[in-house]
Every structure is written in structure tokens, then in C-alpha cells.
Amino acid sequence: MKHTHPNKTDTLGADLRALRKARGLNLSELAETLGRSVGWLSQVERDLSQPSITDLRHMAKALDVSVSSLFRQAASVANEQGFIVRADTRRPIGSREAGLVEELLSPDLTDDFEVVHSTFEPFSEIEAPVSRPTQEVGYVVSGKLDLWISGQTFTLKSGDSFRIRGEPFRWMNPYAAPAVVIWVIAPPVY
Incomplete structure (x- = not known):
């Protein structure tokens, strides 16, 4: 099921990609750290796949951010x-x-x-x-x-x-x- 977003920069995937790049990591380096495939991580970054809570915890640790920072707060208008x-x-x-x-x-x-x-x-x-x-x-x-x-x-x-x-x-x-x-x-x- 394909989701449409009014702006592709306001998604979890976009935030994860931005954090990964800010850390100087490429897809394969982060995927290896997470014990996941490059394809899976690429799909998460393109919002085609949703990571589990456990995946988010591992990503937060690998990217040195709090897990709460990866959760969206109340939806905005x-x-x-x-x-x-x-x-x-x-x-x-x-x-x-x-x-x-x-x-x-x-x-x-x-x-x-x-x-x-x-x-x-x-x-x-x-x-x-x-x-x-x-x-x-x-x-x-x-x-x-x-x-x-x-x-x-x-x-x-x-x-x-x-x-x-x-x-x-x-x-x-x-x-x-x-x-x-x-x-x-x-x-x-x-």
C-alpha cells in the first residue's frame, strides 16, 4: 500500500536518512551495524517499510540519538x-x-x-x-x-x-x- 505525503521531508525515513548522512555513514555501514540488509534500510528511509520498536531502538543507539526523538509527536494539521x-x-x-x-x-x-x-x-x-x-x-x-x-x-x-x-x-x-x-x-x- 503506497502512502502519499504532502512533503517527503517530514517523514521518519527522511529524518533517519538525514541523521545517517550527518554521521557520515553510508547505507551499507549503518545496515551492517544494525544487522539488517541494505535493501531493508533503504526501504525504511524511503518510507516503504516501517521499522519495529526494537529496530528504532537499535537505530537510535547507532545514530546516537534518543529513541523519543524518532517518534513523531501529535500529528500537525x-x-x-x-x-x-x-x-x-x-x-x-x-x-x-x-x-x-x-x-x-x-x-x-x-x-x-x-x-x-x-x-x-x-x-x-x-x-x-x-x-x-x-x-x-x-x-x-x-x-x-x-x-x-x-x-x-x-x-x-x-x-x-x-x-x-x-x-x-x-x-x-x-x-x-x-x-x-x-x-x-x-x-x-x-
């Missing part, structure tokens, strides 16, 4: 798909383990960049620096956040912005209020 993301239909991404709640503001992962709404809980931090092959710009909407970039620590407050170009970084919110940051990342990492 047909004419809004690919254009609009309503506040109550954002997809959760990343992991809450370190006190960071992230939601995808972009309609999907098929652009050259992604936009993320990040809430850093009070007294939260990541201890190990992160380094990724991206260009990132953030804008602090509210609260305060300490950002360590290549050995320097900066305290950012509402209205401040920053850029990271592949440098190692880590964040800390040693303050009593959450910090909300809009984060633009190219290429997409989630």
Missing part, C-alpha cells in the same frame, strides 16, 4: 506539516539525565541545520566536555548559564548569545532558576 511546529507538539530530543530538557523547534531533521529549545534545570551540569564537528549558535532567552569553551568560562544571561565552532565545550547552571536557550546547530546532530 495537514497544511502545517513541514512548516509549523506548535508548542504542544514539539519532539523531545536528547537525554534528560544531566538536567537538560531539549525539544526540536525545526519541523524535521532534513535541513542543513536544526533549531533546539533547551531548558537547563537549576544546579545542573555536564562534567565531561563535548566536542562535535558542528557550528552552533545559542541565544539565552531567560536565566543564566555558564559555558566553558576551550578552557574559558563565560557567564551568559538573558539576551546574550554565543558561537561554538567545533571547540570542546561544557555547560553548567549553578543558579536557582532554569536557563532557556534557543540553539541552532549545523549540521543537525539529533
